[in-house]
Amino acid sequence: MDSDYFVETKDLTKTYSSGRIKLTALSNVNIYLKKGQFLGITGASGSGKSTLMNLLGGLDKPSSGTIKVQGKFISELDCDELALYRRYQVGMIFQSFNLVSSYTALENVAFPLLFADVPKKERMKRAAEILNMVGLHERKDHRPAELSGGEQQRVAIARALINHPKILLADEPTGNLDSKTSRQITQILADLNKNQGLTVVMISHEESLLAEYADDIVHLCDGKIAEQETNS
Amino acid sequence: MRFSDYIEQSFSNLRKKKLRTFLTTFGVVIGIGALVCMFAFGKGMQKNMTEGFNKLELFNYLGVFQRSENNKSNESTQDPNSQNEADRRKRLLDDDFIIELTKIEGVEWAFPEIRFLAMIRYQEEEEFSLIQVLPARICQSGIVNFRAGTYYTSDEEYSLIISDSLLHRMDIKKPEEAIGKKIEVSTLAIDFSLDNIPNILSFLRGQGLPFSRQSYTFTIVGVTERMGMGGPTLIRSGVCIPYGTSKKMKKLPVTSISDLFVSTQQTQGYSAIGIKLTSPKYVEPVRKRMEEMGFNTFSLTDQIEEIKTVFIFMDLFLFAVGMIAIVVASLGIINTMVMSILERYKEIGIMKAVGASNKDVKKIFLFESGVIGFMGGIFGLTLGWIVSVIINVVINSIAVREGAPNMNYFSFPWWLCLGSIAFSVLISLIAGIYPTVRAAKIDPVIALRHD
Numbered sequence: 001m002d003s004d005y006f007v008e009t010k011d012l013t014k015t016y017s018s019g020r021i022k023l024t025a026l027s028n029v030n031i032y033l034k035k036g037q038f039l040g041i042t043g044a045s046g047s048g049k050s051t052l053m054n055l056l057g058g059l060d061k062p063s064s065g066t067i068k069v070q071g072k073f074i075s076e077l078d079c080d081e082l083a084l085y086r087r088y089q090v091g092m093i094f095q096s097f098n099l100v101s102s103y104t105a106l107e108n109v110a111f112p113l114l115f116a117d118v119p120k121k122e123r124m125k126r127a128a129e130i131l132n133m134v135g136l137h138e139r140k141d142h143r144p145a146e147l148s149g150g151e152q153q154r155v156a157i158a159r160a161l162i163n164h165p166k167i168l169l170a171d172e173p174t175g176n177l178d179s180k181t182s183r184q185i186t187q188i189l190a191d192l193n194k195n196q197g198l199t200v201v202m203i204s205h206e207e208s209l210l211a212e213y214a215d216d217i218v219h220l221c222d223g224k225i226a227e228q229e230t231n232s
Numbered sequence: 233m234r235f236s237d238y239i240e241q242s243f244s245n246l247r248k249k250k251l252r253t254f255l256t257t258f259g260v261v262i263g264i265g266a267l268v269c270m271f272a273f274g275k276g277m278q279k280n281m282t283e284g285f286n287k288l289e290l291f292n293y294l295g296v297f298q299r300s301e302n303n304k305s306n307e308s309t310q311d312p313n314s315q316n317e318a319d320r321r322k323r324l325l326d327d328d329f330i331i332e333l334t335k336i337e338g339v340e341w342a343f344p345e346i347r348f349l350a351m352i353r354y355q356e357e358e359e360f361s362l363i364q365v366l367p368a369r370i371c372q373s374g375i376v377n378f379r380a381g382t383y384y385t386s387d388e389e390y391s392l393i394i395s396d397s398l399l400h401r402m403d404i405k406k407p408e409e410a411i412g413k414k415i416e417v418s419t420l421a422i423d424f425s426l427d428n429i430p431n432i433l434s435f436l437r438g439q440g441l442p443f444s445r446q447s448y449t450f451t452i453v454g455v456t457e458r459m460g461m462g463g464p465t466l467i468r469s470g471v472c473i474p475y476g477t478s479k480k481m482k483k484l485p486v487t488s489i490s491d492l493f494v495s496t497q498q499t500q501g502y503s504a505i506g507i508k509l510t511s512p513k514y515v516e517p518v519r520k521r522m523e524e525m526g527f528n529t530f531s532l533t534d535q536i537e538e539i540k541t542v543f544i545f546m547d548l549f550l551f552a553v554g555m556i557a558i559v560v561a562s563l564g565i566i567n568t569m570v571m572s573i574l575e576r577y578k579e580i581g582i583m584k585a586v587g588a589s590n591k592d593v594k595k596i597f598l599f600e601s602g603v604i605g606f607m608g609g610i611f612g613l614t615l616g617w618i619v620s621v622i623i624n625v626v627i628n629s630i631a632v633r634e635g636a637p638n639m640n641y642f643s644f645p646w647w648l649c650l651g652s653i654a655f656s657v658l659i660s661l662i663a664g665i666y667p668t669v670r671a672a673k674i675d676p677v678i679a680l681r682h683d
């Protein structure tokens with residue numbers, strides 16, 4: 001029974017076991033996400049938001065349950081296939097930006113293309129274009145330490161976009177930013193969603209921000225979906 | 233990732249930690265340098281040996297000896313029949329035999345190998361020396377390199393040639409100055425003749441052998457070059473005299489102790505004869521023939537095998553020493569790479585998040601250690617070469633003063649140059665395996681949370 005959902009999780013469960021203690025970070029989560037949708041995820045600290053995000057991004061494997069993206073079971077891929085999935089299907093953005101500190105903005109944006117076998121000249125050309133798009137053309141030769149938090153996050157967004165992903169996963173992208181910059185960053189994600197039809201999942205503590213931009217909002221609590229609301 | 237990307241990434245990452253890269257590479261440089269230097273020395277010695285042997289046509293040489301009593305009994309237990317026959321046909325190594333030998337196919341010429349102990353006197357200096365009898369023919373054959381003067385032309389002259397190692401002791405600076413100088417050679421002989429009666433009497437009373445001392449005066453006509461270290465030579469004495477003249481001298485041959493008790497009478501034959509063959513291929517047939525006649529033989533083809541074994545052991549030893557340096561250098565690489573991975577923990581997480589596979593991560597770090605090995609190999613080879621040049625200059629400045637010719641003690645065949653770089657890279661890659669596997673195993677989720 002095929003569905004037209006872009007992302008579909010079924011009884012997604014992740015348990016961490018350190019020694020004899022078992023911790024269920026995520027339990028039986030079912031998420032349905034249509035193509036071009038902007039999904040907001042919120043919840044208390046430790047509720048399993050990042051865990052869910054890492055599973056969707058193919059950085060981690062579920063303990064049980066399945067993830068289907070574009071009809072393909074991500075949860076069944078091996079290491080190398082997951083790498084390809086991360087390389088070509090997903091763009092990820094993090095709270096702490098996760099830029100390579102020794103690279104310039106341009107090199108950071110071009111970094112994913114290195115693994116996609118793109119020749120250096122083209123890597124730099126494409127990276128410059130995308131940096132231009134997020135309004136950072138003048139800062140392309142600066143290293144992360146020389147950029148503001150908002151600028152760093154825009155570099156991270158540019159990097160997430162460089163391989164033309166189908167889905168953008170943002171784990172508290174505004175967590176380290178002031179409210180004005182938070183809105184700017186969220187606006188960029190919303191524009192990408194509107195103008196380019198990019199499917200976006202964004203985690204945030206700020207429900208007001210999600211309420212303003214997201215189509216749907218999922219509330220996580222202790223690894224379970226507590227509430228699901230649809231904006232309209 | 234493309235090959236050029238790996239190379240570029242490696243260099244740019246290594247450049248970010250210049251001091252650490254330099255120190256690690258330096259460790260490899262020292263190890264490879266030591267290894268290269270030692271190998272080049274071993275190969276150089278081997279090359280000098282072989283070239284020296286070939287140049288002197290020593291592979292065409294076969295020595296023939298009287299079989300000593302010991303050997304005879306050994307052989308007879310193995311093959312009594314043929315031994316009896318050999319005994320029956322036993323020949324003396326005398327002049328007739330030499331003439332007969334020269335008629336054998338492949339024999340260029342044969343000469344008696346005679347060495348004897350004598351006292352040589354130059355002005356006030358007196359010393360014992362082994363004197364070699366060298367027929368004029370052989371002396372002229374180009375087997376001897378002269379630093380000054382030349383060979384004696386006849387076997388009957390009272391002329392001799394000396395090695396330049398003797399010059400030193402004679403207090404003569406230039407070889408040319410020695411030419412024409414007179415040297416007195418005094419021999420000892422066991423003498424049962426009438427004019428030696430006092431000595432014979434004391435011998436009979438058990439007071440020493442009946443020695444008599446004879447003195448002959450020779451003129452120096454040539455000064456030979458001493459061979460460099462590792463160079464082989466037929467000339468194994470400081471003094472060589474013509475064959476005819478030596479026959480006229482009363483003397484004790486000292487090829488073996490038992491020779492002391494063999495009279496100097498010509499009828500007893502020589503203790504050894506050297507045969508020069510026209511080509512090495514005659515060594516085996518002639519040797520077989522000589523052995524059938526009941527003689528012992530010696531050829532340098534036997535020796536060269538032994539020498540080769542010695543060189544293999546020498547190479548192994550040098551290899552072991554170099555390897556210790558390499559192992560230490562490898563530990564340096566492992567340390568550096570592990571450090572680098574710990575420092576770039578988060579970066580590895582980012583790589584994986586943006587789509588690097590475990591293989592990509594492995595290759596990135598393997599390339600880095602490979603680049604360290606490559607640079608270490610190139611600079612190690614350079615260091616080894618520089619050190620070899622210095623050692624060469626030092627050895628030669630000493631050796632030439634001692635009379636040895638100027639020569640290159642090192643050899644850098646192409647395979648040593650390429651091999652040392654390849655080996656350095658290989659070792660570095662092996663050293664990189666552990667850190668690399670560790671890097672690939674890093675969990676991106678944990679690495680990305682890392683600060």
Ligand SMILES: Nc1ncnc2c1ncn2[C@@H]1O[C@H](COP(=O)(O)OP(=O)(O)OP(=O)(O)O)[C@@H](O)[C@H]1O
Binds near residue numbers: 018050
């Ligand atoms: N590698 C791990 N090993 C053990 N427990 C873990 C691991 N990763 C996460 N957890 C636990 O799983 C639970 C969910 O963590 P998660 O990071 O998903 O929370 P979160 O909702 O993202 O919180 P925050 O808002 O603080 O980022 C937490 O209790 C956390 O301690």
Ligand SMILES: [Mg+2]
Binds near residue numbers: 049
């Ligand atoms: Mg989180």
